[in-house]
Amino acid sequence: MSPRLRNRILVGDVRERLRELADASVDCVITSPPYFQLRDFGMAGQLGLEPTVGDWVEELRVVLGGLIRVLKPTGSLWLNLGDTYSRHHRSGAPPKSLVLAPERLLLALAADGWIVRNKLIWAKTNPMPSSVADRLSGTYDVVYLLVRSGRYHFDLDAIRLPHRSHRTDRRAGRPVYPPPGQGAPSWDSDHGNQGLAALHARGQVGHRLGKNPGDVWQIPAANYRGAHFATFPEALVERPLLAGCPERVCRRCGRPYKRGGRVSRSQLGASPPRRAPRDVHRFKHHYRVIRTRGPLRPGCSCRAASQPGLVLDPFFGAGTVALVAAQHGRDWIGIELNPDFARLANERIANARTDRATTQASSERQAA
Ligand SMILES: C[S@@+](CC[C@H](N)C(=O)[O-])C[C@H]1O[C@@H](n2cnc3c(N)ncnc32)[C@H](O)[C@@H]1O
Structure with missing residues (x-):
């Protein structure tokens, strides 16, 4: 990918601008396309306002076809979707029925060869109040994890959560974890789920680095009050980014760096996170354990930068x-149809950069 395109917004229609990105150049896609007939983003050419749900599926299928080309074979796509209720038969479902738009799209994507690895429930802890009296109010959206091949980059260790229960070694009075180096290695998808039964058989409570966060995520909807009314919450982006987008990749062949292997005492703590994420209450402990999971090493033998x-x-x-990418040291590219939203995004990104620089300067002053 040309350095000129990194950390930039391409303003225009995704179906046009995606063509400018090189083949197999992107490590991870995290996105929330317009839901079917939910919002008007005020631009000709916008997706989401198609007359029928079938048309919406076909448009998104075209966009995701373009993403197949730009995504590396080790890449992943995290797709946030929500449903709507039909108002007319002509939308594709009887009035008052859920349209089942995410399900229809996912069936089409599976037919196009996407491997559907997860369906995550984003359970909103602050759902919109609803006045409906003849059904339950809707309190969740979904996020699908899609990949192109069975071998893809997935850093589960980066998003593990602390175990709630600890099996205690009665004599030593401390929790029992597998000895260092004997936990299930999980830095790539080949090893993902191995070892839990073995850990339990050895009387251990779970993986030394914490537990898998599972597929129901309790996250409040975004409280962003700017001119864009459908923003992601940052916490919803954080886990997909940490698990799906490698910290470093080889500049020559593009393969992701990995964590793992033997960890010497001097290497422990070699790569602390740049800053704690927002939901610190859960992550304080989490990041302490992450630092013990070894240094980054190349996933190839190119010996390149x-x-x-x-x-x-x-x-x-x-x-x-x-x-979120900038907070965690990843590069990013955005495509957006509406130039006003792109301007807003550039302002947000610049403000966040200034905030980070101010925080860093003050912590350096305190440390000095
Ligand atoms: C649900 S919003 C995404 C919000 C974003 N995740 C955030 O946190 O701000 C969907 C966006 O897609 C944009 N959009 C709609 N049709 C598009 C198209 N054809 N090409 C590019 N962007 C488009 C809309 O303008 C809108 O900003």
């Missing part, structure tokens, strides 16, 4: 994906 992993949001809106 490295560069940050690259995340793309083809429906960029107010740029939440870029904010």
Whole structure:
């Protein structure tokens, strides 16, 4: 990918601008396309306002076909979708029925060869109040994890959560974890789920680095009050980014760096996170354990320099994906149809950069 395109917004229709990105150049896509007939983003050429749900599926299928080309074979796509209720038979479902738009799209994508690895429930802890009296109010959206091949980059260790329960070694009075180096290695998808039964058989409570966060995520909807009214919450982007977008990749062949292997005492703590994420209450402990999971090492034998992993949001809106990417040292590219939203996103990104620089300067002053 040309350095000129990194950390930039391409303003225009995703179906046009995606063509400018090189083949197999993107490590991860995190995006929330317009839901079917939910919002008017005020631009000719916008997706989401198709007359029928079938048309919406076909348009998104075209966009995702373009993403297949730009995504590396090791890449992943995290797709946030929500449903709507039909108002007319002509939309594709009887009035008052859920349209089942996400399900229809996913069936089409599976037919196009996408491997559907997860369906995550984003359970909103602050759902919109609803006045409906003849059904339950809707309180969740979905996020699908899609990949192109069975071997893809997935850093589960980066998003593990602390175990709630600890099996205690009665004599020593401390929790029992597998000895260092004997936990299930999980830095790539080949090893993902091995070892839990073995750990339990040895009387251990779970993986030394914490537990798998599972597929129901309790996250409040975004409280962003700017001119864009459909932004992601940053917390919803954080886990997909940490798990799906490598910290570093080889500049020559593009393969992701990995963590793992033997960890010497002197290497422990060699790569602390740049800053704690927002939901610190859960992550304080989490990041302490992450630091013990070993240094980054190349996933290839090129002996070339490295560069940050690259995340793309083809429906960029107010740029939440870029904010989270920058917090975690990844590069990003956004595509957005509406120039006003692109301007807003650039302002948000610049403000966040200034905030980070101010925080860093003050912590350096305190440390001095
Ligand atoms: C749900 S919003 C994305 C919000 C974003 N995730 C954020 O956090 O700000 C969908 C975005 O897709 C944009 N969009 C709609 N049709 C598009 C098209 N054909 N090409 C590019 N962007 C488009 C809309 O303008 C809108 O900003």
